[in-house]
Amino acid sequence: PNLVNQIAAGEVIERPASVVKELLENSIDAGAKRVELTIQGGGSELIRISDDGCGIADAQMPLAVTSHATSKLPDDEMLFHVGTLGFRGEALASIASVSQMMIRSRPADADIGSELNVRGGVIEGPAPCGCPTGTVIEVKNLFFNTPVRHKFLKTTQTERGHITEAFTRLALANPNVHFVYRQGEKLLHDLPPTVRWADRIAAFFGAEIAESLIPVHSDDSAIGIDGFVCDPSVSRGNNRMQYLFLNGRHIRDRSLQHALGEAYRGMLMVGRQPICFLRLTMPPSMIDVNVHPTKQEVRFTDGGRVYSRLLQTLRHHFLTSNL
Numbered sequence: 371p372n373l374v375n376q377i378a379a380g381e382v383i384e385r386p387a388s389v390v391k392e393l394l395e396n397s398i399d400a401g402a403k404r405v406e407l408t409i410q411g412g413g414s415e416l417i418r419i420s421d422d423g424c425g426i427a428d429a430q431m432p433l434a435v436t437s438h439a440t441s442k443l444p445d446d447e448m449l450f451h452v453g454t455l456g457f458r459g460e461a462l463a464s465i466a467s468v469s470q471m472m473i474r475s476r477p478a479d480a481d482i483g484s485e486l487n488v489r490g491g492v493i494e495g496p497a498p499c500g501c502p503t504g505t506v507i508e509v510k511n512l513f514f515n516t517p518v519r520h521k522f523l524k525t526t527q528t529e530r531g532h533i534t535e536a537f538t539r540l541a542l543a544n545p546n547v548h549f550v551y552r553q554g555e556k557l558l559h560d561l562p563p564t565v566r567w568a569d570r571i572a573a574f575f576g577a578e579i580a581e582s583l584i585p586v587h588s589d590d591s592a593i594g595i596d597g598f599v600c601d602p603s604v605s606r607g608n609n610r611m612q613y614l615f616l617n618g619r620h621i622r623d624r625s626l627q628h629a630l631g632e633a634y635r636g637m638l639m640v641g642r643q644p645i646c647f648l649r650l651t652m653p654p655s656m657i658d659v660n661v662h663p664t665k666q667e668v669r670f671t672d673g674g675r676v677y678s679r680l681l682q683t684l685r686h687h688f689l690t691s692n693l
């Protein structure tokens with residue numbers, strides 16, 4: 371079974387940033403209002419996440435690190451039909467099969483917490499321990515037992531960059547949650563909860579971006595669009611600052627990026643890419659079940675409709691703002 375988990379891990383856990391993404395999503399799913407992330411080095415030494423979410427009951431602890439044990443859903447068909455990010459129940463099992471993991475957790479209604487240790491998939495515990503309400507997960511020595519994977523890790527700086535990106539996406543998608551991010555002793559972000567999305571965007575990208583945000587809004591169809599595009603005078607040489615969220619999750623979508631490019635046609639210098647922060651909402655029936663376990667790619671049942679809705683909305687905003 372551990373080999374199976376290690377193979378599954380290869381699909382879901384490519385690098386330390388994948389661990390960070392899965393653990394942060396679990397904290398959000400657990401209803402956390404405060405989430406703290408600490409990494410050492412490039413994350414393969416240590417990733418530590420603590421949250422004040424619903425916690426895991428003592429009896430459920432071993433189950434949480436067992437493949438396909440999800441407390442969230444009856445079947446995969448339900449993807450995007452509910453509000454949770456996880457649905458496959460394989461992330462913790464996969465991570466635990468290729469690392470040394472410690473989970474400490476306490477639900478609000480339990481008098482005492484419990485601790486579980488997993489080393490390369492071998493479970494020890496749970497044992498009672500004192501801890502605050504919520505969950506702390508430490509992942510140490512990622513890929514210690516899969517040397518090939520370990521070898522493919524990039525430099526500390528590159529792996530950190532990927533972690534920071536994963537953190538940024540989750541923190542942008544959940545402005546109502548307090549996020550703290552540390553690299554070793556260094557505090558990188560302390561983001562208080564906010565109802566104004568622009569505040570969260572500004573906290574990441576600074577005044578220049580914040581001052582050039584143009585609000586975009588459309589809810590006159592099944593497809594809701596809400597967020598900001600940037601003034602064409604503020605652009606980038608790549609498309610990495612095009613943040614799209616669908617029903618609360620970060621997505622990448624070539625077709626929607628193309629629509630964005632079309633909306634800016636003639637307004638940008640050659641080789642420049644627009645900046646945007648857009649949240650899309652639509653009924654789950656308009657979204658196909660995902661194709662990849664990391665859930666970044668989606669397929670729309672009517673891609674053309676989503677494309678033109680976005681293009682029309684952006685064009686309308688450019689026509690009505692005095693650019």
Ligand code: ADP
Pocket residue numbers: 392396397399400421423424425426433434435439440441442455456457458459460461462463505
């Ligand atoms: P999934 O998120 O797809 O259900 P995971 O492997 O990521 O699968 O997590 C397994 C289970 O462990 C979850 O369904 C949840 O019950 C529990 N769990 C994991 N992380 C947390 C957390 N931070 N707080 C509360 N429960 C958690």
Ligand code: MG
Pocket residue numbers: 392395396455456457461462
């Ligand atoms: Mg999960």
